[in-house]
Amino acid sequence: MVNQIKFSIYRYNPDTDKKPYMQDYAISLRDEDHMLLDALIRIKEHDETLSMRKSCREGVCGSDAMNINGKNGLACITKLSDLEQPIVLRPMPGLPVIRDLVVDMTQFFENYNSVKPYLINNDPPPETERLQSPADRAKLDGLYECILCGACTTACPSFWWHPDKFVGPAGLLQANRFIMDSRDQATEERLENLEDPYRLYRCHNIMNCVEVCPKKLNPNAAIANIKDVKIARARETKIAKKSIPIKSL
Amino acid sequence: MLIQLLTNKYPGMRLWLSQRLSAIVMAIYIVLVVMLLIIFRPANFNAWHALMSPIWFRLVTFVFFVSLFIHAWLGVKDVFEDYIFNLKLRAYLQIIVDVLLVVYLIWSSFILWNI
Numbered sequence: 001m002v003n004q005i006k007f008s009i010y011r012y013n014p015d016t017d018k019k020p021y022m023q024d025y026a027i028s029l030r031d032e033d034h035m036l037l038d039a040l041i042r043i044k045e046h047d048e049t050l051s052m053r054k055s056c057r058e059g060v061c062g063s064d065a066m067n068i069n070g071k072n073g074l075a076c077i078t079k080l081s082d083l084e085q086p087i088v089l090r091p092m093p094g095l096p097v098i099r100d101l102v103v104d105m106t107q108f109f110e111n112y113n114s115v116k117p118y119l120i121n122n123d124p125p126p127e128t129e130r131l132q133s134p135a136d137r138a139k140l141d142g143l144y145e146c147i148l149c150g151a152c153t154t155a156c157p158s159f160w161w162h163p164d165k166f167v168g169p170a171g172l173l174q175a176n177r178f179i180m181d182s183r184d185q186a187t188e189e190r191l192e193n194l195e196d197p198y199r200l201y202r203c204h205n206i207m208n209c210v211e212v213c214p215k216k217l218n219p220n221a222a223i224a225n226i227k228d229v230k231i232a233r234a235r236e237t238k239i240a241k242k243s244i245p246i247k248s249l
Numbered sequence: 250m251l252i253q254l255l256t257n258k259y260p261g262m263r264l265w266l267s268q269r270l271s272a273i274v275m276a277i278y279i280v281l282v283v284m285l286l287i288i289f290r291p292a293n294f295n296a297w298h299a300l301m302s303p304i305w306f307r308l309v310t311f312v313f314f315v316s317l318f319i320h321a322w323l324g325v326k327d328v329f330e331d332y333i334f335n336l337k338l339r340a341y342l343q344i345i346v347d348v349l350l351v352v353y354l355i356w357s358s359f360i361l362w363n364i
Contacts (some may be wrong), residue, residue, distance in 0.1 A: 162331075195260065
């Protein structure tokens with residue numbers, strides 16, 4: 001069965017084009033083509049100048065994140081049957097375009113790296129592994145699953161306006177992932193690292209990040225949790241300060 | 250407790266928390282005023298005057314106005330920082346807002362203490 005689908009795709013080649021333009025495509029699909037990525041691969045069979053990123057084609061690698069009918073998502077797990085035609089595809093907003101649907105993610109990864117997304121533990125490594133209780137491990141659910149596709153961060157206006165100052169939802173989700181990790185010993189440094197008025201607090205809770213996350217994660221809740229941890233620690237500090245003279249007696 | 254989060258040591262938390270605390274103060278005040286209006290149902294100038302005259306009510310209203318202006322200052326500052334990229338223009342606009350808010354605060358105090 002031949003099923004034709006209409007597309008309008010953002011095209012830009014900095015070597016030959018003065019400015020970006022939208023190109024229309026009408027493509028015949030095969031029976032096995034169900035996902036948006038399948039259709040893009042069909043388009044590439046006819047027009048191999050179209051550039052995009054793809055790899056695992058099953059929503060794990062995060063390479064094919066793009067703006068699909070105005071909403072960020074992964075082409076490989078977006079069903080064609082769910083999309084209105086013509087399907088308008090653009091690169092993710094807020095990042096420089098390298099070519100067509102491919103964006104330069106340098107700023108995104110700089111922000112991600114700035115939260116030190118790795119375990120910091122200065123104790124000598126044990127012979128096997130650093131154990132966690134099941135309850136402590138459960139605190140990481142909804143945080144560790146991020147695939148760094150960038151859909152959330154590039155859907156966030158605060159990131160558009162302050163890309164070099166506001167860490168963005170993906171980076172803050174990871175910051176919270178290590179703040180919540182019972183094995184991590186750098187909570188205080190991590191909280192201090194997010195203390196300026198921009199890095200964490202530029203989040204205005206509009207929740208675009210929650211709406212677009214292809215893994216159904218909630219960066220907004222993670223951001224709120226970081227603030228809660230900060231307030232809780234301030235309370236603990238006060239209690240600890242009060243308890244010192246009592247202990248010294 | 251929360252006070253230390255409002256110091257220079259926490260520049261981001263200070264602004265964020267101030268906005269939330271001022272919002273809580275305003276919410277409590279609005280509930281209080283609505284309750285007073287429901288209970289006393291002031292129908293004329295004298296009844297309104299009697300309601301607004303006690304010192305405690307003036308003080309509470311003054312705290313409400315201070316919270317309102319802190320809240321407005323923080324909100325407008327955020328909007329300017331997000332949308333006005335020319336630093337000189339942003340600084341001028343912020344000064345205008347700052348002056349306006351101070352004038353409003355003086356004006357509202359003047360009204361409150363002349364009831």
